[in-house]
Amino acid sequence: MRFAGLIHIAWRSLARNKMRSFLTMLGVIIGVAAVIAMLAVGRGAGETMNSSIAGLGSNVINVFPGSRTQGPARMEAGASSRFREEDVAAVRKEAGAILYITPVARSQAQLKAGGQNWRTSVLGAYPEYLSIRQWPLTSGAAYTVSEERGAAKVCVIGRTVADNLFGAGSDPTGLSVRINNLPFRILGVLESKGQNSFGQDQDDIVLAPFSTVQKKVLGNLYVSSMMASAVSEAAMPEAAQQITEILLRRLRLPPGAEPDFTVRTQTEIAAAANAISGALTVLLSSIAGISLLVGGIGIMNIMLVSVTERTREIGLRLAVGARGRDILLQFLVEAMAISLVGGLIGVGLGIGVAAVLAGAQGWAVKVSVSSVAVAFAFSAATGMFFGWWPARKAARLNPIDALRYE
Amino acid sequence: MTALLAVKGLVKTYQLGETTVHALQGVDLQIERGEFVAIGGPSGSGKSTLMNILGCLDVPDSGEYRLDGEPVQDLGADELARVRNRKLGFVFQSFNLLARTTALENVELPLLYRGEVSPAQAQERALESLAKVGLQERAQHYPNQLSGGQQQRVAIARSMVNDPVLILADEPTGNLDTRTSLEIMQVFQDLNANGITIVLVTHEPDIAVFAKRQVVVRDGKITRDEPTPNVSNAREELAKFPLVEAAASPTEPLLVGKAD
Known part of the structure; x- marks a missing residue:
């Protein structure tokens, strides 16, 4: 079966249930937008924090002359x-x-x-x-x-x-x-x-x-x-x-x-700053990850409903010559379409939210290309991962039972 | 010349809860090219199981099945899908058209899974197929805009689109009124007159009389297999039929380009 044909079938089936497709997509949209906005805010917060920490002197190097020994008495640092x-x-x-x-x-x-x-x-x-x-x-x-x-x-x-x-x-x-x-x-x-x-x-x-x-x-x-x-x-x-x-x-x-001298950096401040910004990144990425996961479960749920609802259609397709993998691909393409379109909309929304936050909070909110790429790749992977099981379920249907399904 | 379809010693058992159902207990059957065979029998006789096996939707526990030279019992799932796609056409009792999909796209469906047909070719062939059942004008209609008889004719067009060696019709008139049933039987008779082999599963004796040969299955065995003594002509029956309901439904040519 041609790939263009698969895309066409997937598109038609999504267009048939516009509201449902949109609501399913919403999970992914929110997930991706959350990832992008969170990372942008996290980055902005990190930068704001870094500059305030730099103000504390984490970027400062002090050089002191070494202590000098005069006879048995060691003088204080700087004495020489x-x-x-x-x-x-x-x-x-x-x-x-x-x-x-x-x-x-x-x-x-x-x-x-x-x-x-x-x-x-x-x-x-x-x-x-x-x-x-x-x-x-x-x-x-x-x-x-x-x-x-x-x-x-x-x-x-x-x-x-x-x-x-x-x-x-x-x-x-x-x-x-x-x-x-x-x-x-x-x-x-x-x-x-x-x-x-x-x-x-x-x-x-x-x-x-x-x-x-x-x-x-x-x-x-x-x-x-x-x-x-x-x-x-x-x-x-x-x-x-x-x-x-x-x-x-x-x-x-x-x-x-x-x-005979000491070069001193404020490493403990820098280390604390790194620890805080690391914790912040973990926190934000887990929130974002959870929202993508929830979006993915939404896709899986709807795809399972869709497979059940279209059991007779699957039976018919099998009867007219579809192979198991044609059915698998059809449902996988549908799940991917939901997640990719949702991902695209989510990228737009995420950038918008980040811009609004930047305006409202006066933070240095920065959307990075890499965060957009990561979010989009994750949404595609989500569609693939959560679409797989329902699609396989569809592909494994027995054509006779599927045709008789009420 | 070998038969188009030959089965030998087909056996199939099901496990339904704790009871074992012996659906087929050694069925032998041969069908030649150009035949029009009706398979009848009461419900539970095993005729549906036979139909499923003939349609490559199910495999027998034992026995041989040769269709158009291919040993079907040895084929894997993908090969069976190919046989269904290239060699068989299905017509079901409940039409099984895809909802919210035009008649044309429904007919194109088997071609999509064939692979080597371009979208333009597929459309052309689907239109030809619709024309054979007199529905070329309804190509852009959706199933819910068509009458039951028209939907079944779309399904017949779909079953023919890949030039199969055999059309399998499972109770095709079961959901239709008498007059529409006659129309559908006329389509089948016309297709058969054009050389297409048809196997029709029906439990209605007055539908079976339109086939040239009648096979009766009972308790998993073939109990009768003989030519129909007086094959009814659906066109003549239709002419005798009072046109009460016909006024309500639009009339259109039932089969165009038919060889008389």
Whole structure:
């Protein structure tokens, strides 16, 4: 029997029961639409989550100078202060997996403005620091590269510092503050980040150009640490590896020597993020899978009804020369037609639902080509799988009994 | 010349609950090309079982069946399907037309399973077949738009579309009134006059008289097998029949292009 003939027969039999075919299809439509919308939402949620986790610093690499042993006493990490600004420049130039890098100089200082004073940590870093930490400003702007080069006495301050020196909710942009009695101009206020995971107030900070802090506040030539971000989360290990290699070479350590510094990534945050996004994917795909399964059972149910209802037709077809496999194919093609047409409609509906959700929630809902392909392939497989048994039942009917069936 | 159809020593038993039904207990029968045979007998005599075996819908427990040179008892399921498709035509008591399917498409059905026929050829042959039973004008009608007699003629057209060597009709007039029955018997007589072999299963003696030969089955055995003494002519019987109901049903040529 010709395949075109099979398609024709299947089409006619579905068209004969339009409402029933549509309702059967609805199961598949909802299943496929659910898969696509769920995966799109899951992907969007994953991306949203990744960017907020990146904001926590999962993308951040810290490089600390190693501890130094002076006689029997081992000094704390950073005590040797052996990095120089040139090391930072070298890493920036050579490490391909690095997106941003900055030297960091840390100091504690007494701040004075108006009648208030406040002790806080002053951090000297390149303007890239804000990009690495994904830290926007609520008002004003960060200092520029030329202010960095010129060791300008400018700074941006954290929310806590602004509140304590200028009053809660104030905007001191453009005002002046004295840091260790040196006058600094406030260029902007950092957005509040709240406490970090160790309960430390991240907003209790003043950020100034690295050169300014190094020369005018600390008065030395060393870099207390480096902070970098990788081009992507996936590139983190590679970035860390590159930094290690470059620094080993620059510090002239013999090959195979224990590095005299520490490259630290926030792997536990990244691992937690991966675990959450993995769980989310499992959750969403099981919901989607269940709806496809239910759709498939719907197909099987209707195909079984259809086989019973058309027993005499099957008997007649067998009598006029249909072989068992012609009947099997006929019913299988019908089941496939339901699932494929349902799958197509479901793809359209799923994309629509994803778009509506994206609009309503403001999420980054993204329909991927692969999710559409997977959903469609699954709907076809569902039709095949759940159509098989009823079709086989039809093909195995005894023509005599089938012809006499009432 | 070998017979078109020859069965020898057919035996078939069924298990119905706890009772064993000996449906056929050694049946021998030969049918030559061009014959018109009526198989009769009371219900439960085994004539339906014989019909099913002759129609390759069922296989005997033992015995031989040779149809048009093929040893049917040795064939597998797919081969039997091929024999049904190419060599046999079926006409049933309840017409068995596909609902919501035009007369033309119903007639085309056996050709669909033949495989080597293009859709255009299939349509052409189906139209020819419908024309032989005088229904070419109703090709696009659905079964529910046709009278019982017309539906049975569509079924006859379907049985002929593959040029079978044998048409098997199982109580073809069982659901029809007397006048329509006569019309159907006239179609069969005309087909037989054109050389088509027909085996008709009926328990009505006044239908059997239109066949040229009568076989009676009783208790699973053939008890009578003889030529019909006076074969009735359906056309003449129809002429004698009062035309009371005929006014209500549309008249159309019963068989066109028939050789007299």
